[in-house]
Amino acid sequence: MAEAFPYRSWSRCVEEYGLEPGRCGTIPYVSHREINVAREALEDKLIFAYEEVDFLYSIVGRIGYCVTLTNADGVTVAERADRSSRYYSDTERPGSVWSERHAGTNGVGTCLRDAGVTSVFQDEHFFEDFIEMSCAAVPLFAPDCSLWAAMNITVRNPNLQRETHQIALEVVRKSAERLSEAVFRRTYANRTILKLWRPDGQPCLLAIDADHAVVGADLAARQLLSLPKTDFTPFSLWRLFTRDPSALRDRAGPTLPLELIRLDGSPLRGYAYGPQREIAPAAPRARAASASAAPGSAPAVSVAGEPAPVGLDQWAGAEPRMTRNVHILRRLAHTGLPILVLGETGVGKDTLARAYHAQSPRAAQPFVALNCAAMPETLIESELFGYAGGAFTGARKEGSAGRFVQAHGGTLFLDEIGDMPLHLQTRLLRVLESGEVAPLGSGKIQRVDVQVIAATNQPLEPRIAQGAFRADLYYRLAGVVINVPSLRERADKEAVIDACIARTAGRLGLKVAPAARALLLRHNWPGNLRELYLVVNRAASLAENGVIEPHDLLLPVAMAPTVTPASSGWAPAAEAPARVGPAGVRARVDAVERAAILDNIEACHGDIAAAAHNLGMSRATLYRRLKAHGITRR
């Protein structure tokens, strides 16, 4: 006979994990970086989870509980708590790992191990350290039924009543249901969702397409309807229910109460929710391929194709100003406030807009971009607001909807907003205020609902002072202002460079010589991330023998570090000796190499063996290169 809770978990602790009852010692923590990796992996779900954690905390926080969300390995990725509360246990911080293997019987770990709702009340914990604590955790399953997280509440209160804890557990259960439903709906945003109530009161979800084929089912539905947990193949809804297509005909707007009769005659009641949008046109991703590309703007050259889209946490890296920005954006994601992104060229403003959209509630709707600096004034107007057929010479016969209408329901990204001509600023302001667009030459007015994100690399205050940018438009666009620091200002510059190497050279199995990495770290990066990615991608194409050397980086010599020759005892000749062969690339490569050699000798105080090691070359090669560059010992 199977052992009852908590004995089966206690037996595992002793027999499987070799834990000794008594004191636990310390709970393991993962690093900041690992927390970010864990969050990144769940990003499409966390956008809903953060809000749900807040919601749950607004209820159970009042009776002293803190709320945590962990990934499937028990790593805490989100937490809401009152740290000053006497009921707070600081072992619940982000990064703490609550696997059963480490922490013995506990809410999160045991819930994840059993893949079931778990309440661990006080001395049901395996370790003595936790016997004043009570926790309740509910597993979260993705639409494909994989276990992705646990939603948990914990309180350190020796006087807690078991009944109170039971009620709190039911609240967590409901909260977890809401979160799973949000993730399911987002996954099947373009399908009709059927939410049916199981006889035990638990909701179950099906996603069906226009032909009534079941294309998705959550775990509760699969259990109720005896559907396979893996290898799900779409099938007709009428294999489960008595055929009645009229039950699904929309008579009451987007939400339709419905009753379906199972083949055994039992009814299931619930609701049908229409698709969030028919079929959302694919968002144009590659800048070069979209009308948003600025002519002449440097595309991110990729030797391995278009890099994978960047998520919000990845965008932020470990730079505190960026993570704060992401935090603010997440908190305000549901308000639809316009966002104004400010920062130098190439810092990732466009990338942020796309990442934000992809993780916003509008993700299933279009992302439409317009670069205001990239097209003539007359075109911006018709591109943005649309036009009727034949509205002007050269206009398309059928007219054009315009980017505002194309973005309806989704996100409109207005890049280089500082370059928008003044008279169009007035028109834009009117649309933003009224939520209505009137395409050129047409009397028709269309209502639009768009999340506007504007970006610029020009400081707008001087433009406002000069009268080149409308102050009222600025305030209308600046619902949330996000300042993106330049690469050289970032506290995590080294990590950003390493991530770039990993995403580009690393993916191709190339190594980066220490001297080349050192050069990347020292460079000033006026072009920011765009320049960084361009340099490393280009070096990956130039590298020989699987290693990127300093000369492969082709960094402009003016940007390369300079040295004072006296301290190292080595000095360049007044001018480098003339080189045979074509000037151009080779000459630039030589110049970079020369600067890197001098810099390394200086850094190693003239120790040639150490400098050669840093540069990733033998001593003999370094002497040869010194000779070739005309560098001699003083």
Ligand SMILES: Nc1ncnc2c1ncn2[C@@H]1O[C@H](COP(=O)(O)OP(=O)(O)OP(=O)(O)O)[C@@H](O)[C@H]1O
């Ligand atoms: N966090 C990131 N991780 C990896 N690559 C990034 C990141 N942020 C930006 N990039 C890359 O850096 C380049 C420049 O980014 P992006 O176009 O978003 O900058 P921008 O600030 O919008 O530039 P501009 O001001 O010129 O419009 C792109 O190739 C983008 O893929």
